[in-house]
Amino acid sequence: MARTRLSNLRRRPPEQADFGSPVHDPRVVARVGVLLAAAIVTAFVTGLLSHLHQHPAAWLPLPPAPVWGYRLSQGVHVAAGLAAIPLLLAKMYAAYPALFQRPRLRGPLHALERGSVAVLVATAIFQLATGLLNIFQWYPWSFSFVKVHLAVAWVLVGSVVVHVAVKLPTIVDALRDPVAGPAEPDDDSTTRRGFLAGVAVTVLGVTALTVGQTVSPLSGAAILSPRRSGVGVQGLPVNRTASSAGVLDRATDPAWRLTVRGPGGTVQLSRAELEELPQVAVVLPIACVEGWSTTATWRGVRVADLVDLVSERDDVDVRFVSLQEVGSYRQSVLPAAYVRHPESVVALQLGSEALDVDHGYPARLVAPNRPGVLQTKWLDRLEVVEA
Ligand SMILES: Nc1nc2c(c(=O)[nH]1)N[C@H]1C(S)=C(S)[C@@H](COP(=O)(O)O)O[C@H]1N2
Numbered sequence: 001m002a003r004t005r006l007s008n009l010r011r012r013p014p015e016q017a018d019f020g021s022p023v024h025d026p027r028v029v030a031r032v033g034v035l036l037a038a039a040i041v042t043a044f045v046t047g048l049l050s051h052l053h054q055h056p057a058a059w060l061p062l063p064p065a066p067v068w069g070y071r072l073s074q075g076v077h078v079a080a081g082l083a084a085i086p087l088l089l090a091k092m093y094a095a096y097p098a099l100f101q102r103p104r105l106r107g108p109l110h111a112l113e114r115g116s117v118a119v120l121v122a123t124a125i126f127q128l129a130t131g132l133l134n135i136f137q138w139y140p141w142s143f144s145f146v147k148v149h150l151a152v153a154w155v156l157v158g159s160v161v162v163h164v165a166v167k168l169p170t171i172v173d174a175l176r177d178p179v180a181g182p183a184e185p186d187d188d189s190t191t192r193r194g195f196l197a198g199v200a201v202t203v204l205g206v207t208a209l210t211v212g213q214t215v216s217p218l219s220g221a222a223i224l225s226p227r228r229s230g231v232g233v234q235g236l237p238v239n240r241t242a243s244s245a246g247v248l249d250r251a252t253d254p255a256w257r258l259t260v261r262g263p264g265g266t267v268q269l270s271r272a273e274l275e276e277l278p279q280v281a282v283v284l285p286i287a288c289v290e291g292w293s294t295t296a297t298w299r300g301v302r303v304a305d306l307v308d309l310v311s312e313r314d315d316v317d318v319r320f321v322s323l324q325e326v327g328s329y330r331q332s333v334l335p336a337a338y339v340r341h342p343e344s345v346v347a348l349q350l351g352s353e354a355l356d357v358d359h360g361y362p363a364r365l366v367a368p369n370r371p372g373v374l375q376t377k378w379l380d381r382l383e384v385v386e387a
Pocket residue numbers: 236237238239240245286287288289322323324327329330331358359360372373374375376377378
């Protein structure tokens with residue numbers, strides 16, 4: 001299929017027409033482009049939603065229902081981002097001869113289009129690479145992943161909008177045109193169809209090999225995921241162990257007490273005393289930003305019952321502070337609507353056993369529709385945050 005005329009290449013810089021593969025064709029570029037745009041927009045919208053979960057905005061409070069909301073939005077975010085990787089590679093391969101167009105610039109609109117492509121490619125590679133490393137919990141950079149990934153997302157989507165707007169007539173024509181034209185050699189049509197089929201199979205394959213980290217019937221196939229549901233202490237993946245958080249001694253100290261502090265006073269409860277309060281069982285997922293999630297049965301005390309010991313109001317937020325002394329996830333705030341939700345619990349048990357120390361023993365927060373990063377483990381105290 002390599003019909004690049006090498007003899008021409010040697011004599012002068014290459015031109016678009018030198019790249020002879022039938023895959024370098026607007027019809028292929030447009031079809032892959034539609035899928036890529038769909039993946040990017042899906043990742044963008046679900047990413048914004050997940051971000052709102054992790055950093056609640058006063059002007060757009062999210063409700064605690066549905067309990068699986070964050071699990072779905074973050075699962076789709078990661079899946080769409082992963083699917084975008086083969087699509088971006090395929091689109092770049094199909095389209096790169098356009099880099100050798102002559103003349104190089106044909107006026108302001110063309111310059112805008114070329115510029116938007118440069119921004120698009122650079123930001124897409126950045127987003128997919130940083131997202132991928134985040135899935136593997138590797139942060140080999142010094143900037144804040146969340147802030148930069150969010151800011152660059154806006155630039156990426158902006159450049160997609162410009163690119164699609166400028167190219168719209170070409171895209172529409174190319175999509176109307178059948179991939180296999182009647183007047184074309186059979187070989188060319190077959191190559192184009194084969195390329196598109198290969199892209200589709202790759203995208204479906206990547207998705208099938210990764211969604212298993214959240215969809216349990218497919219977990220056996222999640223060979224590309226560093227964490228899988230059902231794999232880990234007590235059948236649940238561990239994000240950070242007690243010893244790596246530096247809490248092992250304090251978490252297993254028999255003198256541990258849970259402090260609950262509010263305008264009505266301060267209460268201290270041992271694990272035995274917590275076990276004597278009314279217990280509830282809730283079935284809720286831990287859904288991590290990395291894309292994995294696992295549902296488990298948690299038993300413990302309703303958050304609302306504990307807060308009622310120190311506050312008469314039912315509209316207060318509550319801060320959950322862990323024994324952990326350093327680290328971004330050592331504390332979290334539970335908004336009032338979640339505090340009152342009957343499924344928000346200070347969990348003491350996972351399944352039928354006491355929580356493993358890696359899952360937050362002696363007590364952890366588990367609440368509905370909430371990112372894993374905010375399900376604080378190894379609780380030290382609950383503090384009523386007054387508005
Ligand atoms: N104190 C504390 N709580 C924490 C964390 C942490 O690092 N420190 N990690 C969070 C993250 S990112 C996730 S996904 C969940 C994972 O819970 P698990 O390890 O029990 O599965 O715990 C959360 N709670």
